[in-house]
Structure formats: structure tokens, C-alpha cells
Amino acid sequence: MSLERPACDPRLWLLDPKVVYLNHGSFGSCPRPVLEFQRRMRDRLERRPVQFFVRDLEPLLDQARGALAEFLGAEADDLVFVPNATAGVNTVLRSLRFKRGDELLVTNHEYNACRNALNFVAARSGARVVVADMPFPLDGPKQVIDSVMSRVSGRTRLALVDHVTSQTGLVLPLRELVRRLTRRGVDILVDGAHAPGMVPLDLGSLGATYYTGNCHKWICAPKGAGFLHVQRERQKIVRPLSISHGANSARTDRSRFLIEFGWAGTLDPSPLLSVPEALRTAGSLLPGGWQAIMERNRRLALAARKIICRALKIDLPCPEDMIGALAAIPLPDARDDRPAKSPLYRDPIQDRLLARFGVEVPVIPWPAPPKRLLRISAQLYNCLPQYRLLAAALNELKPF
Numbered sequence: 001m002s003l004e005r006p007a008c009d010p011r012l013w014l015l016d017p018k019v020v021y022l023n024h025g026s027f028g029s030c031p032r033p034v035l036e037f038q039r040r041m042r043d044r045l046e047r048r049p050v051q052f053f054v055r056d057l058e059p060l061l062d063q064a065r066g067a068l069a070e071f072l073g074a075e076a077d078d079l080v081f082v083p084n085a086t087a088g089v090n091t092v093l094r095s096l097r098f099k100r101g102d103e104l105l106v107t108n109h110e111y112n113a114c115r116n117a118l119n120f121v122a123a124r125s126g127a128r129v130v131v132a133d134m135p136f137p138l139d140g141p142k143q144v145i146d147s148v149m150s151r152v153s154g155r156t157r158l159a160l161v162d163h164v165t166s167q168t169g170l171v172l173p174l175r176e177l178v179r180r181l182t183r184r185g186v187d188i189l190v191d192g193a194h195a196p197g198m199v200p201l202d203l204g205s206l207g208a209t210y211y212t213g214n215c216h217k218w219i220c221a222p223k224g225a226g227f228l229h230v231q232r233e234r235q236k237i238v239r240p241l242s243i244s245h246g247a248n249s250a251r252t253d254r255s256r257f258l259i260e261f262g263w264a265g266t267l268d269p270s271p272l273l274s275v276p277e278a279l280r281t282a283g284s285l286l287p288g289g290w291q292a293i294m295e296r297n298r299r300l301a302l303a304a305r306k307i308i309c310r311a312l313k314i315d316l317p318c319p320e321d322m323i324g325a326l327a328a329i330p331l332p333d334a335r336d337d338r339p340a341k342s343p344l345y346r347d348p349i350q351d352r353l354l355a356r357f358g359v360e361v362p363v364i365p366w367p368a369p370p371k372r373l374l375r376i377s378a379q380l381y382n383c384l385p386q387y388r389l390l391a392a393a394l395n396e397l398k399p400f
Contacts, residue, residue, distance in 0.1 A: 001286075003300050003384045007293075008285045010381040019354070020386045022361040024379040025169075025194060025326050026344070028217040030278070037277040038222050041270040058262060060273050067276035068215070071290075073202030074229055077254075080261035081272045084226040085193035087241065088212025089114040089160070091228060092189050093121045095238045096158065100126030103155040105186070107132045107148065108367060109165040114191050118160055130156070137317030137330065141173035149180055158187045163213075164194035167366040169326030169375055170318060171199055178207050187234075194218065196227075197282070198294060198324040203229050210234070216271070218297075218325065218379075221278035224271035230257065240264045285380055293380065297325035300378035304387035305329065308376065311391035325378045331363065332400065333370040347372060349400045357393040359386075 001007060013029045015021050021029070030038075045052040061081065069076040082088045094117075098104065104127050106118055122129045132151040134144050148161065159181050163174050174190065181188050187209040195201060197218030203211055211229040215221035230238050235257035240246075246260035279290075286292040302320055305327040309316055317330060334347065347363035354360050364373045374394075376387065394400070 001296055003296075003303055005383050007296055007380040007383075012285075013381055015381065018358055020357075020359045020389060022359060022376050022382065022386060022390060024382075025166075025217065025375065025377040026362060027223065028214075028220055029379075029381075030216070030220055030222050031281050033281045034220065034222065034274055034278045038270045038274045041273050042268070045268075045270070053266070057269060061262060061269065064273050064275050067279060068227060071201075071219075071279055072196065072213075072227075072229070073204050075204065077258065078203075078232055078235070079227055079229050080258065082212065082226045082228050082261075083224050084216070085191055085212045085214045086111075086113045086117070088210075088226055088228040089189065089191055090117045091241050092210045092212070092230075092238060093117050093160075094241060096121070098122070098125040098127040098157060101155060102127040102157045103130045103153060104128070105130050105132060105148070105151055105156050105159040107134050107144075107161060107165075109134055109136070109162060109168050109170065110160060111162070111166040111191060111193065114160065127157070128155075136168045136170070136328070137315070138170075140319050141176070141322065144170075144172055145176055145180065148177060149184075152181070152184050152186060156184070156186050158189060160189045160191060163190055163192040163211075164198060164324055164326065166193065167328065167364050167373060167375070168318075169324070169328040170322050171324045172322075174208075175206060182207060194324070194326065197290070198297070198326075200291070200294065210238075215275050215278065219275065219278050220282045221275045222271035224268070225275050225278075228261075294325070296380070297378045298323065300382060300384070301325050301327045301376065303384060304376050304378060304382075307384070307387045307391050308374065308394070311395055326375060327378075328364070328366075328373040328375045331372050331374050334365070334372055335370070349397065352397060352400075353390070353393055356397075357389065359390050359393055361390060 012031050015029055065079050066076045069079045104118055104122055108131055130151050132148045134147045164171050178188050190208045190211040192211050192213035196213045209231050215225040216223045240261050242264040244264050249259050251259055283290045308329050350363040362375050366373050
């Protein structure tokens with residue numbers, strides 16, 4: 001399949017045709033058929049709200065969880081819906097109890113919002129956050145494993161690790177990390193925000209204690225659809241962020257885990273109910289289904305990364321086997337190292353790329369200003385000429 005043109009009609013998405021959108025990784029984009037399905041769900045809710053919430057919603061959510069669980073290689077009863085991966089990380093961390101002297105392990109690549117949640121629970125309990133410094137650029141997965149395992153001690157109670165790092169776009173050697181951490185008696189909370197729909201998943205065999213991910217990114221579901229997978233023996237201690245009717249329900253027909261997470265107050269459930277439609281719609285866009293989609297997006301990300309690195313005259317910052325559909329590329333240090341006004345990493349070069357060239361791509365301060373990274377995404381509506389345009393734009397904007 002040629003990478004010189006989009007793999008399917010870009011008009012399937014509502015994206016502005018005047019903007020070259022190379023940032024699917026931040027917020028995703030939802031295809032028109034999925035949005036139409038979501039609208040029908042909302043219409044159904046508004047026609048008969050009591051019928052929908054009281055009688056119809058639970059079986060509809062069960063059906064949606066079942067479809068998602070099959071896609072993730074999980075048992076449906078071990079899976080609950082949450083709004084997003086940040087909420088999933090908070091849910092687990094706020095449910096667990098730590099004490100003074102406990103150590104909570106995290107890498108320096110962890111997403112800022114989730115790192116903040118870890119810092120919060122550590123400060124509240126007196127636990128200590130221990131940071132494993134993974135380099136970037138790096139030579140390979142061994143550096144990741146060595147950096148994480150070197151920080152494990154007899155006091156390590158939990159490790160918060162990414163599956164795919166947000167800022168640096170690295171696919172971490174998760175299965176090996178889970179195996180080694182489990183052998184050391186450390187529980188693992190996986191921030192899998194980017195993984196579903198980008199890399200193959202088999203949560204049933206992975207063995208992570210907790211795994212949370214997004215459906216609004218690479219699965220292309222509406223915003224507000226995420227999940228949390230919890231090992232069955234830990235489900236009794238994991239409570240939703242909003243304690244609601246399920247806390248004292250007398251029901252015995254399903255687990256307390258499912259009962260409590262099944263109703264956390266009145267909200268719009270249409271993003272969650274649209275997940276099966278997103279899986280079906282996106283999965284039908286290439287003849288080979290989801291495997292073909294993941295492979296195509298990865299090939300495009302690898303080829304695009306080479307184009308940008310050649311333009312900037314820098315070496316590839318990590319091996320190809322650590323790339324999915326995201327790729328981060330170091331940029332020269334920013335000349336203005338003041339913190340960005342937005343918590344979502346807006347850099348002046350990002351605004352200039354959009355204003356002058358119509359290219360939307362994130363420039364991320366990492367590990368801290370003035371250091372920064374350019375992060376490209378690859379989705380079916382993208383193609384190589386768009387990354388060549390970005391490369392030419394970067395050269396024209398030098399020095400930046």
C-alpha cells in the first residue's frame with residue numbers, strides 16, 4: 001500500500017481540509033459514521049430518558065464492554081468504562097492505600113497529568129515517588145528495562161508505567177517490564193492511553209495488575225470513552241472516583257466492581273455506547289482490518305520520521321521496534337524558556353507552523369524547557385507529502 005496518499009478518503013473525518021493535521025495522538029478524530037451513531041444514541045436518550053437510563057442503559061453498556069473486551073483480549077467482567085486514561089489512573093491511585101516509607105515508581109516519561117496524580121497520593125500518604133530516568137534518544141528497550149528495574153527496592157509498592165509514552169512516542173517493552181516487576185512483588189498500573197488501536201493488545205495474558213486506556217485516540221471513538229482493566233482479585237479494592245448508588249446496592253447478580261462503575265451519576269453515555277461502532281467503522285477501512293491499520297500507520301510514522309530527521313540533519317532518536325504510530329524528534333532548544341501558557345504544550349513554533357503553513361503538530365517541552373520535541377502522528381488520513389511539507393516548513397523557519 002502506497003504511503004504517498006491517504007489510505008482512505010480524508011472526508012470520512014470532519015477535519016478542516018485547510019489544515020494538515022499531524023496530531024491525531026493528542027485528541028484523535030472521530031469518523032462521521034461514528035458521530036452519526038452517537039447522535040442516534042443521544043436522540044434515543046432524549047426521547048425517553050427514564051426508559052433509557054433505568055431500563056436500557058445497563059444492557060447497552062454490557063454489549064459495548066463485551067465488544068471492547070474482545071478487541072483488547074480481555075474478559076468483559078474485568079473491564080469497566082471510565083471517561084479517559086487519566087481518570088483511570090486517578091481511579092486506581094485514589095483507591096489504593098499507601099503509608100509513609102512506601103515507594104511509588106514512575107519514569108521520567110510519564111504523562112504530566114498522571115504524574116501529578118501520583119504526586120498527589122504520595123504527598124497525602126507520606127509515600128515517596130521514585131523516578132526512573134529513561135534516556136531519550138536511546139539505543140533500545142534494554143535501557144528502559146535497566147532504568148526501571150534499577151530503581152526497584154523492597155519498599156516499592158506500585159509502578160506506574162506507560163505502554164506508549166505520550167511525549168516521546170516510545171512503545172515500551174511492557175510485557176518484559178510486567179514480568180520482571182511482578183517477580184519482584186510490585187503491582188503495575190499501566191497508563192495505556194495511546195495503545196488501543198495503535199499496537200496489538202492481549203490484556204488477558206499481559207498480567208498487569210491495572211491497565212487503563214483511551215478509546216478516543218486510535219480507536220477513533222468519541223471523546224469521553226476510556227476503560228479500566230483490573231485483575232479480578234484486586235477488583236474489590238478499586239472504587240470509582242464518584243461513589244454513587246452502587247455502594248449500597250443489594251444486587252448479587254454481578255460483581256460489586258461492575259455495579260459501582262456501571263452508574264456513577266447522570267452523564268452522557270453515548271461516547272461509551274459508540275465504542276463498538278468505532279471498532280467496526282475504523283476496522284472496516286482497510287481490507288486487513290485492525291492489523292492492517294496498525295501496520296500501515298506504523299510504516300507511515302517510520303517513513304515520516306526519516307523525512308523530518310533528514311531535514312533537521314539529526315540521527316534517528318530510537319530504534320524502529322520502539323515506534324508505533326507516534327514519533328518524537330528532538331528540536332533545538334527554545335530561545336524563550338518561559339513556561340507555556342497552556343498546560344497542553346503550546347510552543348511558539350507550533351503556532352507559527354499552523355499560521356504560516358497550515359500544519360498542526362505539537363511541539364512539547366520535554367523533559368523541561370528549553371528542551372523540546374516535535375511529535376508526529378500517523379493516521380489513515382495522513383500521507384507522506386504532508387510530512388515533506390512539515391520538513392520544508394521547519395527548514396524555512398530556522399533558526400527556531
